[in-house]
Amino acid sequence: MAIEETMDVAAALQINLGASLGTLLGGFIVFSPFLLRVVNPRAMAVWLSFAGGLTLFQSLVVLFPNSLLEFTDAFSSDESRGRDDDTIMGQAWLTTTGCFGVGIVLNYCLDLLVKQLTPGQRQSLFARMHAGDTFPASLEIGIPELKSPIDLMQSRHFLKVDESTKEKLQRLGVLNVIAISIHNMPGGVATMVASSEHTFIGLALAIGVGLHNIAEGIALATPVYFATGSKWKGVMWCVVASIAQHLGGFLAFGILGKDADNFSQGMLYGLVSGMLACISMKEVSLLRLALI
Numbered sequence: 001m002a003i004e005e006t007m008d009v010a011a012a013l014q015i016n017l018g019a020s021l022g023t024l025l026g027g028f029i030v031f032s033p034f035l036l037r038v039v040n041p042r043a044m045a046v047w048l049s050f051a052g053g054l055t056l057f058q059s060l061v062v063l064f065p066n067s068l069l070e071f072t073d074a075f076s077s078d079e080s081r082g083r084d085d086d087t088i089m090g091q092a093w094l095t096t097t098g099c100f101g102v103g104i105v106l107n108y109c110l111d112l113l114v115k116q117l118t119p120g121q122r123q124s125l126f127a128r129m130h131a132g133d134t135f136p137a138s139l140e141i142g143i144p145e146l147k148s149p150i151d152l153m154q155s156r157h158f159l160k161v162d163e164s165t166k167e168k169l170q171r172l173g174v175l176n177v178i179a180i181s182i183h184n185m186p187g188g189v190a191t192m193v194a195s196s197e198h199t200f201i202g203l204a205l206a207i208g209v210g211l212h213n214i215a216e217g218i219a220l221a222t223p224v225y226f227a228t229g230s231k232w233k234g235v236m237w238c239v240v241a242s243i244a245q246h247l248g249g250f251l252a253f254g255i256l257g258k259d260a261d262n263f264s265q266g267m268l269y270g271l272v273s274g275m276l277a278c279i280s281m282k283e284v285s286l287l288r289l290a291l292i
Helices: 009-031 033-038 041-076 085-119 127-128 149-155 165-195 201-227 231-256 262-291
Strands: none
Touching: 009 033, 009 165, 009 201, 009 231, 033 149, 041 085, 041 165, 041 201, 041 262, 085 149, 085 165, 085 262, 165 201, 165 231, 165 262
């Protein structure tokens, strides 16, 4: 069923907008000395795990069954005869599971693409937090005696670091924008796809995606802030990453908004379900790592 047949397109876009604003909200952490003080590896891991749990639930309970339903309808309406219900259901399950697996593979392909586009960054910002560093120290760029964001902000020592260090921080911010923008597109697709079924389903998924985006906004804004001393430059990069999620939403609209057949919709549901499940499990695993 196409988007126009189930809900207002404007409402779906607004839901996607709300989820994408999470990145911007996370970026505004640089305006709060208190929030900068409480950011630490364990808090970030718990936050991401909570968001990942919500997203994983939506992936397996909403998107995967919808994919199965669409494939069942597609095979049932096939003009070829001689297939009983068990055969149709088996084909639907096989195709849905295959699309789910392809979605997982696509997610890892995106990870490889990010690594190619961000040479020298062997671990993600959140993975490096597991080493027990404070938030900025996890950037591992050699700032001497850097113990907490708030101490740095109060002393304005970040304005006195050498130009090489500033360039490294700025480069890290740009690399984070590339990585997070690539990973935001599936979130936009998923939010639009979920909203195409029911508004409350889209809202539930948008909450999980939005919480995930808040953590990403923190990872984007803080390196730029400590490199330049400008809060608004950090927020600007968060806006860029938010736009990427909208592109994913428009991509989904381009597929579902033109009376797409059941097979195409089932394939999209399955792919997005696999991608979100993979991303969510990575986030949930962060909690285990942080608590070891």
